[in-house]
Amino acid sequence: MSVFGIPIFPEQASSFAKDVDALYFFIVAVSAFFALLVAVLVVVFGVKFRRKHAGEVGARIEGNLPMELAWSVIPAVIAMVMFGWGASLFYHLRRPPAESMNIYAVGKQWMWKFQHLEGQREINELHVPTGRPIKVTVASEDVLHSLYFPAFRTKIDAIPGRYTQLWFEATKPGTYHMFCAEYCGTNHSGMIGSVTVMEPAAYQNWLAGAEGGTMAERGAALFSQLACNTCHLETGQGRGPSLKDIYLKPVELADGSTVTADEAYLRESILNSQAKIVKGFQPLMPTFQGLISEEGLVSLIEHIRSLSPNASAPGAPAAAGAAGAASPTGATNQTPGTVR
Amino acid sequence: MDAIRTIPATHYLNNGHGLASWLLTKDHKRIAIMYLVTISFFFFLGGLMAAGIRLELATPQGDFVAADTYNKMFTLHGVIMVFFFLIPSIPAVLGNFLIPPMIGARDLAFPRINLLSYYLYLVGGMFTLGAMLSGGVDTGWTFYTPYSAAASNTSVIPTALGVFIAGFSSILTGLNFIVTIHRMRAPGMTWFRLPLFVWAHYATSLIQVLGTPVIAITIVMLGVERAFGFGIFDPARGGDPVLFQHLFWFYSHPAVYIMILPALGVMSELIANFSKKKIFGYSFVAFSSLAIAVFGFIVWAHHMFVSGISVYAAMVFSFLSFSVAIPSAVKVFNWTATLYKGAISFETPMLYAYGFMGLFAIGGLTGLFLATLGTDIHMHDTYFVVAHFHYIMVGGAIMGYLGGLHFWWPKMTGRMYSEFLSRISAILVFVGFNLTFFPQFIVGYLGMPRRYHAYPDEFQVLNVLSSAGASVLGLGYLLPVIYFVYSLKRGEVAGPNPWGASGLEWEIPSPPPTENFAVIPRVTTEPYEFTPHVARERELV
Numbered sequence: 017m018s019v020f021g022i023p024i025f026p027e028q029a030s031s032f033a034k035d036v037d038a039l040y041f042f043i044v045a046v047s048a049f050f051a052l053l054v055a056v057l058v059v060v061f062g063v064k065f066r067r068k069h070a071g072e073v074g075a076r077i078e079g080n081l082p083m084e085l086a087w088s089v090i091p092a093v094i095a096m097v098m099f100g101w102g103a104s105l106f107y108h109l110r111r112p113p114a115e116s117m118n119i120y121a122v123g124k125q126w127m128w129k130f131q132h133l134e135g136q137r138e139i140n141e142l143h144v145p146t147g148r149p150i151k152v153t154v155a156s157e158d159v160l161h162s163l164y165f166p167a168f169r170t171k172i173d174a175i176p177g178r179y180t181q182l183w184f185e186a187t188k189p190g191t192y193h194m195f196c197a198e199y200c201g202t203n204h205s206g207m208i209g210s211v212t213v214m215e216p217a218a219y220q221n222w223l224a225g226a227e228g229g230t231m232a233e234r235g236a237a238l239f240s241q242l243a244c245n246t247c248h249l250e251t252g253q254g255r256g257p258s259l260k261d262i263y264l265k266p267v268e269l270a271d272g273s274t275v276t277a278d279e280a281y282l283r284e285s286i287l288n289s290q291a292k293i294v295k296g297f298q299p300l301m302p303t304f305q306g307l308i309s310e311e312g313l314v315s316l317i318e319h320i321r322s323l324s325p326n327a328s329a330p331g332a333p334a335a336a337g338a339a340g341a342a343s344p345t346g347a348t349n350q351t352p353g354t355v356r
Numbered sequence: 357m358d359a360i361r362t363i364p365a366t367h368y369l370n371n372g373h374g375l376a377s378w379l380l381t382k383d384h385k386r387i388a389i390m391y392l393v394t395i396s397f398f399f400f401l402g403g404l405m406a407a408g409i410r411l412e413l414a415t416p417q418g419d420f421v422a423a424d425t426y427n428k429m430f431t432l433h434g435v436i437m438v439f440f441f442l443i444p445s446i447p448a449v450l451g452n453f454l455i456p457p458m459i460g461a462r463d464l465a466f467p468r469i470n471l472l473s474y475y476l477y478l479v480g481g482m483f484t485l486g487a488m489l490s491g492g493v494d495t496g497w498t499f500y501t502p503y504s505a506a507a508s509n510t511s512v513i514p515t516a517l518g519v520f521i522a523g524f525s526s527i528l529t530g531l532n533f534i535v536t537i538h539r540m541r542a543p544g545m546t547w548f549r550l551p552l553f554v555w556a557h558y559a560t561s562l563i564q565v566l567g568t569p570v571i572a573i574t575i576v577m578l579g580v581e582r583a584f585g586f587g588i589f590d591p592a593r594g595g596d597p598v599l600f601q602h603l604f605w606f607y608s609h610p611a612v613y614i615m616i617l618p619a620l621g622v623m624s625e626l627i628a629n630f631s632k633k634k635i636f637g638y639s640f641v642a643f644s645s646l647a648i649a650v651f652g653f654i655v656w657a658h659h660m661f662v663s664g665i666s667v668y669a670a671m672v673f674s675f676l677s678f679s680v681a682i683p684s685a686v687k688v689f690n691w692t693a694t695l696y697k698g699a700i701s702f703e704t705p706m707l708y709a710y711g712f713m714g715l716f717a718i719g720g721l722t723g724l725f726l727a728t729l730g731t732d733i734h735m736h737d738t739y740f741v742v743a744h745f746h747y748i749m750v751g752g753a754i755m756g757y758l759g760g761l762h763f764w765w766p767k768m769t770g771r772m773y774s775e776f777l778s779r780i781s782a783i784l785v786f787v788g789f790n791l792t793f794f795p796q797f798i799v800g801y802l803g804m805p806r807r808y809h810a811y812p813d814e815f816q817v818l819n820v821l822s823s824a825g826a827s828v829l830g831l832g833y834l835l836p837v838i839y840f841v842y843s844l845k846r847g848e849v850a851g852p853n854p855w856g857a858s859g860l861e862w863e864i865p866s867p868p869p870t871e872n873f874a875v876i877p878r879v880t881t882e883p884y885e886f887t888p889h890v891a892r893e894r895e896l897v
Contacts, residue, residue: 022817026802039730040801047721050685054692054717058710061695062702067632070856072424073886074633075697079690085642087689088682095678098728103671105730110667125507160597162737166803169734173663175598176502177591180664188613193812197662197737197805199496201507202423288594305592341857 029192029213030168031149031185032109034051037169039101046094050289109170116151119144120231120318122310123154123161123174126203128194129311133318135226135234140209142194144186145219151183153279155310162198171197179279186213190308237318238312247301250323257294263324268295282317361851365772367867382467383870387474388453389768391444394474396837398440398481403833405433408793410826413819426809428510433486434497435821439519440481442753444610446618447529447564448477450760451557453768455533457861458551460542460879462871465535473528480522487514488717496807498608501589501600505581513579518646520575523568530564533557542860551859552628552641556621559645563610563617571607574600598663599628605656613652615749617645619756620687623712625719626759629857630706631698632636634884637690642895644683661732670729677727684720687715703855704778708759711786715751719744722797723790740800743793744825758785758813758836765840766854770867777839784832791825858884881892 017025028034036325108311119142120131130138130152144150154163156174167190172182196207214222239245247256257267264275270293275281286308289301299329308316313350320332368385372378378386408429412420421429452470456463464470488491495504504512514669537550537558580586587593589600628635635641648839657665657673667674691713700706722744725731735741762782766772767822795818804815811819860879864872 017758023802023814024798034729036734037729040725040734043728043731044587047718047724051714051717051721054688055714057692058695058713061692061698062700065631065695065698065700067699068700072632072699074631074699076634077636077693077697078634079637080693081641083693084637088686091685092678092682095681095724099675099678102728102730102732103674106661106670106674106733107667108731115520122385122769145846159507161498164737164803164805170734171662172734175591175664177597178664193803195803197501199427199500199807201494201503202427204427205418205423205805205810208812214385304428323377 021109025191027167027188027190028169029186029188030165030170031187032105032123033167033169033187035105035108035144039098039105042101043098045203046098050091109183112117112151112181113149116149116183116333117145119150119152120311120314121152121154121163121174122157122314123196123207124157124310125159125201125274126196126207128161128163128196128207128209131231131311131314132226133231134222135228135230136222136223140194142205142209142211143214143219143222144211145214145216146186146189147216149183149185151181152183153314154180157310159200160198161196161200161207164195164197165192167192167211179283186211189213189215189218231315231318232322233319235317235322236314238308238316239319242304244316255296255298259320259323261324261326263321266326270277270295270297271295279317282320283313286313286316360569361849361854363849364865365639366869367865368870369674369769369867371870382463382471384452384456384464384467384470385768385868385870387470388449390474391448391452391477393446394478394481395441395449396782398436399833401439402433402436403809403830405429405436406826407771407830409433410823412809413811414823416811416813416819417818423809424494425492427496427807428492430807431493431496432488433579435484435493435515435519437749438497438611438615439522440477440484440751442615443522443526444477444529445615445620445753445757446760447533447560448473448525449559450622450757450764451533451553451618452529454861455536455557456540457864457868457872458543458859459537459540460860460873460877461528461536461540463875465540466530469528472527476525476528477522480518480520480525483514483518487518490514490894498604499575499578499600500604501597504735505589512582516575516578522574523572523575523892527565527568530561530568533561534565537561541702542876542879543685545860546711546879548639548642549569549879549881549883550642551621552624552635552638552645553618553621555642556617556624556645559649560614560617560621562646563614563649567607567610567653568613570603571611574603574607577603578829584852590827598660598665598698600662601660602657605659606653609656609659610652612745612748613648615646616756619712619753620645620648622711622756622760622763623687623691623716625857625859626705626709626763627694628884629763629855629859630703630709631695631700632856632886633694633698634790634882634886635690636693636696637686638883641687641690644686647683648680651683653677653802655680658727658732662736667789674727674729674732678724681724681727688717688720694894704775705759705855706762707782707786708762709753711782711789712752712755712759713746714786715747715755715770715789719747719751722747734803735800737805738800739796739804739806742806743796743800746793746796751793755785758782761836763855763857764845764861765843766850767861767866769844769847770786770850770865771843771851772849772854773836773843774839777835781832781835781839784828784835786829787831788825788828788832792822792829793824793825795819857887858886 122129130142154174156176161174168184170182172180191210194209194211232329248252248259250260253257266274267277287305293299414668492510493510589595654678658677661670674850799815799818850866
């Protein structure tokens, strides 16, 4: 929306953009009411009670308890409405639906790199279809970044050492801004690009142009290249545990505790393999910290995920939806190929 | 009203001559003047950086300076304005000068520590200047890790060290004020007879004493991380980069209240004295300062809603953030009610007070958008946030500071400044400020991220408006330098109480003698009593 050619309001291109804007306009209305109320009163009082002669003093008024209570309680109630509305919307914004389609993003100085499960890779551009919830799992290779889509009204920081996530469902085909919103050094303002929203059919055509196999296939290649396959035999007879059918399953550890084999756990086990030792195995695995890129890492995880075709991610535990809580477990078992 | 308008034969300004009599002074009033000169220097340095930023943003391309230079400019703008201007501004200048006379004391409890505070501040400032000269720093005033710890190759450590040292100045000033307000009140000056300016400084001092050590520790951690690679914030070695943000905001959010609370105190004085009326709901205004100080400590993570904290943590911090909005609103409503049936006049300080009401209201209300989770996700780290905190820190804190400076200038110097020029300046500041920062709300909601050296073309018109406003604002800030300096020699003699104001500081000569009071007064009246006060002055005549 624009006035005299000056844009004053951003495009709404996601399913919840209008919800965010509705809440925004509610707060605008409340703010305008109170700002005008105070402005009118101070101006009216300023005119009406202007000092007429030098010795004049104001009336003796100490205060008024009912008024104090009224202007404490009424704003507090309105604030609670804002809080509740904002919190419930936030909860929705931070919980990707179970049927979400997965995309992986890696931020690095100064570019955004994306990988689609089908194998398409992009830099500073992202193509997505309309009408499907899309979950973007975000990692960072160096410093903090923040993946921001104004037209979708959402963003999430990319944090070194962990995965965060955001989701959206694009509603309107077109090309929109993609920004880095967290300062990241020299070329921060150059870490921008565009997100292209396409009709599903057009998106399928675009996907078909992929080269070099799916993400899981790339992960499988890396799996043998790094010689992971020499120990992690599918039979379970190797020096490392079998990785078949472990995704999102509980894993018993040497110290007696149990963890869920989600992205955060797999990531940690690859990078810092001594942190959590699976019961019945020796701490023999070398650490891969610094030896593997963030993109390689998500491909490996995608490969491991593809070894668990029956993993039931939908209806993930409540805490899993937490924004960037270390385990982006919600709804990730879209196996490669299903999309086609 | 027209008491004898003369400059006393001896006062704190002519009691001792030569550089040493200033540099080694233990007089709280002289120390306040030294702060005034030093923070003004830093203010104009920070303002120069702002001018560079607005020049660059007049066009979408990054064409005025290089990206690295731009990043260093906004970093120095933030570091200087926050740590070396806003935090010391009202407490160290006006608070230092006024708290002793307001409570009927001859000096602060620890005059030597007061001088030490000044020198710590000065040394801290020199470190930051040194960092600037040695190539600058580009982390943003927030020093977020891991960029500040590992990636940036600029003078991070000298800058941070400067902030670290200046922090001790802040702690000592706070400690000095707390002890002074507890122990040095004149007979009869009970807690509920204190001017609200003093209450606001008491609340501020609590934050300075309790909060500043946390930023000191955080800076030490950042220093050892950067210098020796401790790995506290490095995930590759088991650290957590987000931990830095928790520690940083645990101080830096309350620090916002270090900046704004004293301005709220100034406002209460201005509103009462220019409407010649008691503050409506004195105790509510007094306790709202303490409430802001306390709540201010438990809202820090609202800076981190998109930094990977859990949904439930975000909800708790959103809820708590609204709690700090209420005492702020209570103050505005009480000031408005104070005006009702007042006897209002509009000299320059009152123009600033009116401007403050408008800007602080907008600044506070726009904070609601950012405390609300559903909208903050979109607005976080955009120009909306930049506009919001400038409305609070510039619209609030600096308007309060300038209003206070215009109000007490005759007390500090014994002379009046040009009323005509000062009104022009107040209006320029108000208009220029709104023109600068209001468009930033709009461009922020459109999605323009902050700290961008170059930006998409469609944001240009709003940015040009903002840059145009900044030049008006700059003019509004430069004008007082001229008429204040001019007033020192040529200004009309003010006399002890040119405004017919209430408060002990107005009962002593202007400029005050070094010991403030020849005889410690005995207080028998409530604050903001105008009728008996005027009657007493008439008796004097």
